[in-house]
Amino acid sequence: MIKKPKSASEPATKKPSPRKDLSPLAEDIIANARDGIYIVQNGKFVYVSELYQKITGYSDTELIGTDSLKNIYPEDKEKVRTQAIQCLKRQSADPYEYRYITKSHEIKWILETVSPIMYGGERATLGCFMDITGRKKMEEALHQSESKYRSILEGIQEAYFEVDLEGGFTFFNDSLCRITGCSRKELTGANYRQFSDAESLEKVIQTFKKVYETGNPVESLDWQITRQDGTKRYIEASVSLQKEVSGKPAGFKGLIRDITERRLIEQELNHVATHDALTGLPNRLMFSQLLGHSIRSAQRRKKQLAVLFVDLDRFKTINDSLGHEAGDELLKVIARRLKQMLRAVDIVGRMGGDEFIILIEDLDDLNQVTTLANKILSAAIKPVVLMGEEYRVTTSIGVSVYPMDGHDEQSLMKNADIAMYFAKEAGKNNFQFYSENLHSMANLRLKIEKNLRHALERQEFSIAYQAKVDFKTGAITGVEALLRWNNPHLGSIAPVQFIPVAEETGMIVPIGRWVMKTACAQNVAWQRQGLPTVCMAVNLSLCQLMDSHLLGDIKAALKESGMAPNLLELEITESMVMHDPERVIDVLNKIRAIGVRLAIDDFGTGYSSLAQIKHFPVNTLKVDRSFIRNLPDDIENKAITLAIIVMARDLKLTVVAEGVETEAQESFLREQVCDEMQGFYFSKPITPENFADLLRKHTDSFKKK
Numbered sequence: 001m002i003k004k005p006k007s008a009s010e011p012a013t014k015k016p017s018p019r020k021d022l023s024p025l026a027e028d029i030i031a032n033a034r035d036g037i038y039i040v041q042n043g044k045f046v047y048v049s050e051l052y053q054k055i056t057g058y059s060d061t062e063l064i065g066t067d068s069l070k071n072i073y074p075e076d077k078e079k080v081r082t083q084a085i086q087c088l089k090r091q092s093a094d095p096y097e098y099r100y101i102t103k104s105h106e107i108k109w110i111l112e113t114v115s116p117i118m119y120g121g122e123r124a125t126l127g128c129f130m131d132i133t134g135r136k137k138m139e140e141a142l143h144q145s146e147s148k149y150r151s152i153l154e155g156i157q158e159a160y161f162e163v164d165l166e167g168g169f170t171f172f173n174d175s176l177c178r179i180t181g182c183s184r185k186e187l188t189g190a191n192y193r194q195f196s197d198a199e200s201l202e203k204v205i206q207t208f209k210k211v212y213e214t215g216n217p218v219e220s221l222d223w224q225i226t227r228q229d230g231t232k233r234y235i236e237a238s239v240s241l242q243k244e245v246s247g248k249p250a251g252f253k254g255l256i257r258d259i260t261e262r263r264l265i266e267q268e269l270n271h272v273a274t275h276d277a278l279t280g281l282p283n284r285l286m287f288s289q290l291l292g293h294s295i296r297s298a299q300r301r302k303k304q305l306a307v308l309f310v311d312l313d314r315f316k317t318i319n320d321s322l323g324h325e326a327g328d329e330l331l332k333v334i335a336r337r338l339k340q341m342l343r344a345v346d347i348v349g350r351m352g353g354d355e356f357i358i359l360i361e362d363l364d365d366l367n368q369v370t371t372l373a374n375k376i377l378s379a380a381i382k383p384v385v386l387m388g389e390e391y392r393v394t395t396s397i398g399v400s401v402y403p404m405d406g407h408d409e410q411s412l413m414k415n416a417d418i419a420m421y422f423a424k425e426a427g428k429n430n431f432q433f434y435s436e437n438l439h440s441m442a443n444l445r446l447k448i449e450k451n452l453r454h455a456l457e458r459q460e461f462s463i464a465y466q467a468k469v470d471f472k473t474g475a476i477t478g479v480e481a482l483l484r485w486n487n488p489h490l491g492s493i494a495p496v497q498f499i500p501v502a503e504e505t506g507m508i509v510p511i512g513r514w515v516m517k518t519a520c521a522q523n524v525a526w527q528r529q530g531l532p533t534v535c536m537a538v539n540l541s542l543c544q545l546m547d548s549h550l551l552g553d554i555k556a557a558l559k560e561s562g563m564a565p566n567l568l569e570l571e572i573t574e575s576m577v578m579h580d581p582e583r584v585i586d587v588l589n590k591i592r593a594i595g596v597r598l599a600i601d602d603f604g605t606g607y608s609s610l611a612q613i614k615h616f617p618v619n620t621l622k623v624d625r626s627f628i629r630n631l632p633d634d635i636e637n638k639a640i641t642l643a644i645i646v647m648a649r650d651l652k653l654t655v656v657a658e659g660v661e662t663e664a665q666e667s668f669l670r671e672q673v674c675d676e677m678q679g680f681y682f683s684k685p686i687t688p689e690n691f692a693d694l695l696r697k698h699t700d701s702f703k704k705k
Helices: 024-031 050-056 074-089 133-155 174-180 198-214 260-268 284-301 315-322 324-340 367-380 409-425 436-452 495-505 508-528 542-546 550-561 574-579 581-594 610-615 635-650 663-671 688-704
Strands: 036-041 044-048 096-101 107-119 122-131 159-164 169-172 218-226 232-243 249-258 304-312 347-352 355-363 384-386 389-391 395-402 431-433 461-470 476-487 491-493 535-539 568-573 597-603 620-623 654-658 676-678
Touching: 036 050, 036 107, 050 122, 074 096, 074 107, 074 122, 107 133, 159 174, 169 174, 174 249, 198 218, 198 232, 198 249, 232 260, 260 284, 284 304, 284 347, 284 355, 284 409, 304 324, 304 367, 304 409, 315 324, 324 347, 324 355, 324 367, 324 384, 355 367, 367 395, 367 431, 395 409, 409 431, 409 495, 436 495, 461 508, 461 688, 476 495, 476 508, 476 676, 476 688, 491 495, 495 508, 508 535, 508 542, 508 550, 508 688, 535 597, 542 581, 550 568, 550 581, 568 574, 574 581, 574 597, 581 597, 597 654, 620 635, 635 654
Parallel strands: 395 431, 476 535, 535 568, 568 597, 597 620, 620 654, 654 676
Antiparallel strands: 036 044, 036 122, 096 107, 107 122, 159 169, 159 249, 218 232, 232 249, 304 355, 304 395, 347 355, 384 389, 461 476, 461 676, 476 491
């Protein structure tokens, strides 16, 4: 039972807490209520629950005894007053919404229900007070989204339609008028069946019936229609069921694409002669013909189109290590993924080997291509099950655009191929648009090879050093040696330009030997300056790993510098391990026997499965920067990164996140208990002298703490 509060004439200091006015049962019920609770008597608060205080920001001492309408949004006060009056006249009132001004001046939407009660022997109003601000914002966002949705439908090339259960059009965009040749007035109230000839009509009716009965959409319905002027057109439609809120079928909706020109071409070509036997995709010949036709169409209509050259990174590695059967299965999986993400009017073909090519028509802007290229990169890297194990692959994509990059199929395909090559040069798992600058870079590569042969003897190389930082302590625990080349004729050459050339020509072996010796000597030099000991990471190429003199080179670098073996960490990529697993793992075991640490660089972009890592004698996994780049917003990259961290923790391996550039990335990785980070957020690669200063200052700051 609720007790009557003490008289207002009594001193405030003697007035008991409002909560003490409630019975233990009532107090317990209110404490566990999901709504804020208040009691108003004679227009003033006599009780407010803790949740009510939390929602409004006011304490009970600030509210008790004050006007209950004081903080109501001015325009809503009359509505709330009316509800209170009605409440006192009857047993309860319907829920109603209004706006409330909190103590922090924030306007919140409230859903409230009031009921009459007896409190202390007098009539009062009991209110249940719920914050629905989030829901109201979602409703507003939904309203805006629906308006935007309608606007978008009017701007797309595809025809969008909605029909009732009898087939009468209830909504459509202008593109449907263009395809059918009818005006909006003529289409309004018309039935889709009137555009179908006798041959197509039965198939169309059965398709709509199937969608109605199963509730499952049909993505590709080939359909020949007769336009208003009597001409025939081939269309492709996707149809799905529309339902009422109750779940009852209300009609159908879908998209229609005019595929007449493409169908006419398909009818002229023989499938066997024009399609790839393995994937079923158009082959080089058919793609070239389709591209030529699309170019002529784009020229007439003054439209753009794009050609994407897609190449699987390191396909030879998986084909050689797992066999051609696994390689073929991988190609088929990638082919299916490419087809699934394209529109019906777009075309994907296989050029041969691990190369695919895509034609995108009716481009409005290049953002469409950028979006698609990113989708391809994301789709390709999803796990593929081969020989009972999960593997991940990456792709490199080159893009050329008509008419700016060529006016015929040969030019567009060649320039997309050139752009793809430079996507690989840029580190793989990315895409590049063709430009005249890329063509000049192709000639530059020849000059790089010529000058690279004498770079070592002319002492043109140097090493930059990038710090690795421990997330737990914040201390610099390691450093990576990064090769730099400055040529008097070519200037400063980026590593992504000259290292692939060095690897292909075999020059990477003597260059790598020099890097290892120089880096070890530099680390010892820092120690002699009294600087803290750090682990020196040096990259190994596949050529070095396969070189019979590698173990001797490692021992020589350690002996000549006097550096402890455990302070050297050699980094290899996971694809290197997959090149010849038995031989490579044997070499790695011998390196570990010397006492040198091993790390897998760019982890997640090669072909090894997560389960295989336990067989590699390594100490560290470095998560590839492509997964870190869009953290924490990219859901897929977030999932991959978390999986790597959890797996490494179980295997007692150190995890290093590469390419950390923002505070958001750093915070996310810290929360996920990643061990170390490396990237521009802390430090760029710097000279030996600058790194010594960085290490010294960073260490001094820790001592002061």
